[in-house]
Amino acid sequence: MKRKTAILLAAALALVVSTGVLAAAAGYDSSTNPIVTLNYLTNNFKKEILEAVDERINAKIAEISDKLAESRPAEQAEPVNQPEPEPVVVTQPAPSSAYEVVQLSNGDALYAEASCEVILRAGYAVCIAPDPTQGLADTTNGYEIYNGQALTKNHTCLIPRADGRGILAASDSVFIMVRGEYSIVKG
Numbered sequence: 001m002k003r004k005t006a007i008l009l010a011a012a013l014a015l016v017v018s019t020g021v022l023a024a025a026a027g028y029d030s031s032t033n034p035i036v037t038l039n040y041l042t043n044n045f046k047k048e049i050l051e052a053v054d055e056r057i058n059a060k061i062a063e064i065s066d067k068l069a070e071s072r073p074a075e076q077a078e079p080v081n082q083p084e085p086e087p088v089v090v091t092q093p094a095p096s097s098a099y100e101v102v103q104l105s106n107g108d109a110l111y112a113e114a115s116c117e118v119i120l121r122a123g124y125a126v127c128i129a130p131d132p133t134q135g136l137a138d139t140t141n142g143y144e145i146y147n148g149q150a151l152t153k154n155h156t157c158l159i160p161r162a163d164g165r166g167i168l169a170a171s172d173s174v175f176i177m178v179r180g181e182y183s184i185v186k187g
Contacts, residue, residue: 099119104184109128
C-alpha cells in the first residue's frame with residue numbers, strides 16, 4: 001500500500017508540474033524576448049551596430065572639419081594693381097639626397113620644385129601657396145599648412161609640386177634644411 005501511495009503521489013506531482021510548464025509556455029510572448037539566432041545576428045543586430053558606428057564616425061568627421069575650418073586663416077586679398085616684384089637673386093643648387101642648410105633673411109622667399117622637403121630649424125617662416133585649398137604637407141604631424149600659416153620648428157614639410165609653393169621668411173634670420181631643388185627670391 002505504501003508503494004501505491006508513493007506512485008500516486010509521484011504521478012500527481014508530475015501532473016501539477018507539467019500543467020504549470022504548459023501554462024507558462026502558453027503565456028510566453030516571443031516578441032518581447034526573441035530567441036537569438038544566427039539569422040537575427042547577421043541580418044538585424046550587425047546592421048544596427050554598423051549604422052551606430054557610421055553615425056559616430058560621421059559626427060567625428062564633421063566635428064574635426066569644423067575645427068579645421070575655424071583654425072584656417074581667412075583668405076588674404078591680393079592688392080590691386082601691384083606688379084609682381086622682380087627676383088633679385090635666384091639660386092638653383094643641384095639635387096641631392098642630403099639636406100642642405102639654408103639661411104634666409106626677412107622677406108626672402110624659397111620656392112620649391114617638385115618633391116622638395118624643408119625643415120624649419122630657427123626663426124619664423126610662413127607657407128606660400130597660390131591655391132587656397134592646397135599647401136605644404138607637414139609629414140611630421142600629418143596635416144596641411146595653408147597659405148599664410150606658420151611652419152612648426154623641426155617638422156618635415158613636403159612640397160609635392162613646382163606650382164609656386166614655398167616658404168617666406170618672416171623674421172630677421174631663418175635657418176631651414178632643404179632637400180631637393182629650389183630657388184630663392186630675395187625680399
